[in-house]
Every structure is written in C-alpha cells, then in structure tokens.
Ligand code: GLC
C-alpha cells in the first residue's frame with residue numbers, strides 16, 4: 001500500500017464528481033437538466049472541493065438509454081445545449097481550477113447514428129462491416145445465444161437485408177465492430193475532437209465489451225442462474241466480453257491521451273478483481289489510468305468484508321497502477337438507500353480517506369436515499385423491460401435539489417423524474433446552513449483531504465480493531481493520520497498506534513479523541529510522528 005508522490009498527476013490527488021446532466025439543473029424550463037444549468041451551478045461543485053467533473057453523455061441521442069445511445073459523437077444534444085454552450089461550460093470549469101471528463105461510448109452507437117443508417121442500408125454498404133451483422137441461424141433465429149444486458153436476445157433482425165445485428169444493450173444501441181480498423185480510426189478521431197476542444201479525459205463506457213471473440217461462439221450457460229435473476233446472467237459472457245484483443249485498443253486510447261498531457265482515462269469495467277487488474281496494462285504498455293473499482297458497491301456493508309476487500313484490492317494493484325474507489329453512480333442504488341443515513345456518513349469518510357482516487361456521484365453529498373418511483377413515472381428502459389426485479393436505475397437519477405422553492409429549484413417545470421420525498425429539507429440551500437448536514441460533512445472531508453496529502457497520497461496500513469471498527473493509518477512526508485470507522489451501532493474502545501492529537505474531521509460532533517468511537521461514527525485523528 002505504497003506512497004504516492006507530490007509530483008503525482010492531478011488525478012492521483014484529485015476527486016471525481018459525476019454529473020448526470022439530465023438531472024443536475026434545468027435552465028430553460030423543460031424539466032430536463034442541461035449544460036447551461038450545470039454552468040449556473042458550478043460553484044456548488046467548486047465549493048464542495050472536488051477536482052474533476054465526469055459528465056454522463058451530452059451527445060445528440062434519441063435517448064432510448066438516456067444518452068448512452070449516441071447518434072453523433074462530435075455534437076451536443078439540442079436538449080442539453082450546443083457546442084457553444086459546451087465551450088462556455090468547459091471554460092467555466094477550467095476557470096474554477098476544475099477538470100472535465102466526458103463520457104466516451106465506444107461499444108455501441110444509436111441505430112440512428114448515420115454510420116448505422118448507412119450500414120443497415122444494404123449488405124454491400126461500405127459501412128456494413130462497421131457493425132456486427134450475421135446471417136440468421138439455420139432455423140431463422142438469432143446467430144448465437146448471446147443475451148442483451150437489458151434482457152432478451154442480443155440480436156435484432158433487419159428484415160430489409162435479412163441479417164441480424166448485435167446489440168449488447170437495447171436494440172436501439174448497435175455494437176460497433178472494433179475489429180474494423182476504420183471504426184477504430186473514426187473513434188480515435190472522436191477522442192481527438194474533444195481533446196482538441198480542451199477536455200481533460202474520458203470515462204469510457206462498458207470498455208470490457210468492445211471486442212468480441214472471433215467467430216462469435218455461443219456463450220456457456222451459467223450453472224448458477226436461477227429464476228428471478230436478471231436475464232443476462234443466464235449465460236457467462238465468456239466470448240462476448242473481456243477479449244485479449246481489446247487491450248491493444250485501450251493502449252491506443254492511452255497513447256492518444258498521454259500525447260495531450262495529464263489526460264485521464266477511466267474505464268467502466270465490471271470484472272472479477274484479477275481480470276480487472278489486466279486493464280491497467282503493463283508499465284511499458286499501459287492501459288487505462290483507472291479501471292473503475294466497484295467493490296464498495298458490489299459487496300455487503302460490514303467491517304470484515306470491507307477490511308478484506310480493501311486489503312486484497314490494494315495488494316492486487318500493479319506497481320505502475322493507481323487504485324480508485326466508487327460508491328455510487330447513475331446505475332447503482334444510492335448509498336444512503338443501501339446503508340442508511342448514519343452509515344452513509346461513514347461511507348463518505350471511507351470513500352474520501354482510502355488510498356486511491358474517489359469518484360462520488362451527484363446527490364450523494366446530500367444523502368439522497370430511497371426514492372420510490374411510481375409505476376407511471378418509470379423511465380429506465382432496463383426496468384421497463386424486466387419489471388419488478390429491482391433493476392430500476394431511475395431511483396438514482398432523480399433531480400438534484402437546490403433549494404425549497406417549487407421543484408427544488410431544479411426546474412420551473414415538473415422534472416422528468418420525481419424528486420426524493422424529503423427534498424424540502426434535503427437540498428443544497430438548507431444543508432449549507434447546517435454544520436451537521438451531509439453536505440457540510442462532504443465539504444469538511446474534501447477540505448481535509450486537500451489540506452493533508454497523506455489522505456490522498458499516503459501509504460495505507462490497516463489496523464486490527466475490535467468489533468465493527470475498521471481503522472487504518474495514512475502516512476506521508478511526516479504526516480500521520482489515523483482513520484477510524486464504526487460500521488456497527490455499538491461504541492468501542494480503540495487504541496491508536498501512537499499518541500493521538502487533533503481530530504481533523506468527524507462524521508459527528510466529536511472534537512477530541514477520548515479512547516472511544518461511537519456507533520456509526522467515523523473520525524480522522526492526527527498522530528504524533
Ligand atoms: C454503462 C452505463 C449505463 C448504460 C450502459 C450502456 O453501463 O453506465 O447507464 O446503460 O453502459 O451504454
């Protein structure tokens with residue numbers, strides 16, 4: 001769990017904040033967030049104390065998957081603004097000393113993208129091979145047994161040309177064929193387009209999907225699949241994901257990024273830890289800077305599980321790699337809904353004190369918890385296609401609450417998704433006035449992190465502690481900090497490894513260390529060197 005250096009690139013010290021543009025702030029009263037809305041609320045982001053914004057897709061899109069179905073990779077969706085609005089936003093981000101990452105969606109485009117329209121037009125189209133077309137199986141059915149991540153077959157028949165095209169997600173999202181060098185080139189040009197405009201990097205959507213096994217063999221059945229589980233789990237995605245050839249493309253993206261200075265590539269990759277680590281590449285041939293680490297989302301919330309996964313994840317990071325941690329997103333359930341308000345405060349401290357770049361998700365800084373979406377307001381296609389299975393993502397995509405004015409100051413119109421029920425109290429304006437609010441806690445933690453490089457760059461040592469308490473030290477350049485987090489409801493005695501000094505941040509009201517930690521409490525205390 002080694003130490004970083006002060007010469008480290010910004011993203012090793014920095015914190016990433018994810019903005020879901022549809023739900024951040026609406027500037028023109030259509031009930032949907034937009035770029036000007038984000039620009040108008042940038043001070044919230046700057047005052048929070050994060051370093052970079054990752055924007056979920058802002059490109060022209062029919063919105064079948066809310067922007068993850070891109071119809072033009074180098075434009076801006078009219079609902080969100082235009083290129084000029086983007087340039088203004090980017091400048092406003094940079095003026096505040098923040099960075100901006102865009103969402104790059106290389107695995108699939110919208111079926112309304114001109115590339116796909118052309119590809120579909122005939123079997124002889126010069127763009128036919130830009131997507132993955134196959135003849136029907138002998139019985140006329142899909143070419144193989146692959147299942148869409150959104151449920152149902154991953155193939156759609158195009159009656160006009162008599163072939164099926166592959167779609168790992170919705171049938172409105174056709175998979176691009178990265179084995180065709182023209183596709184790889186066109187997508188490199190897309191990255192270059194935005195890098196030339198000044199963006200600071202990309203979050204790369206479903207990166208482990210981009211290359212499929214030659215010949216597209218059937219995926220093996222999943223022996224552990226049971227009725228009631230998501231349909232995609234019926235097969236193991238052995239041949240449809242995580243192919244060795246993908247790393248050459250990732251390396252190419254990395255070379256391009258590196259040629260633009262300290263540009264960050266974060267890969268969205270859901271894989272078991274050992275396979276995830278390969279996406280760091282090697283020192284000589286690096287992959288993405290940060291393959292997203294979702295272990296805090298995927299595992300149960302208790303001390304023993306967390307202690308083990310933190311140690312094992314950290315130990316698995318290759319020498320040239322840098323760790324990272326994610327606790328929420330537009331896809332995952334809200335952390336406060338999962339673990340409750342008190343533990344959500346502990347989670348904030350954990351996320352912002354572990355060794356590795358944290359990514360936090362808009363609204364978690366307010367502690368937005370459970371939101372029940374009435375059936376007639378469900379918008380998430382994944383939920384609509386496999387109803388009642390708890391797969392809905394709308395619950396994490398509800399609008400930000402800015403103040404207690406109508407529609408929470410998010411919009412003058414009814415928002416596209418409902419607000420969380422307690423928004424009149426749980427909003428930015430109210431929490432700004434309350435030193436004990438979740439927002440105040442996030443600001444304190446982010447300020448502490450900025451003031452103490454040990455929290456970002458420091459070496460990390462886990463300590464043996466009783467009960468439900470997880471404790472670790474972060475040490476850097478003579479600075480020694482001790483983080484104690486109680487994942488249970490009972491108070492515990494704890495003994496720090498050296499004489500404790502000042503408390504530099506606490507989830508509650510504690511100002512001095514007295515040998516104990518309360519239930520659901522967390523604090524960071526300075527230790528004598
Ligand atoms: C990623 C996105 C998710 C989207 C999917 C398909 O997992 O985060 O929202 O539905 O990719 O693009």
Ligand code: CA
Nearest residue numbers: 026028032034
């Ligand atoms: Ca709008």
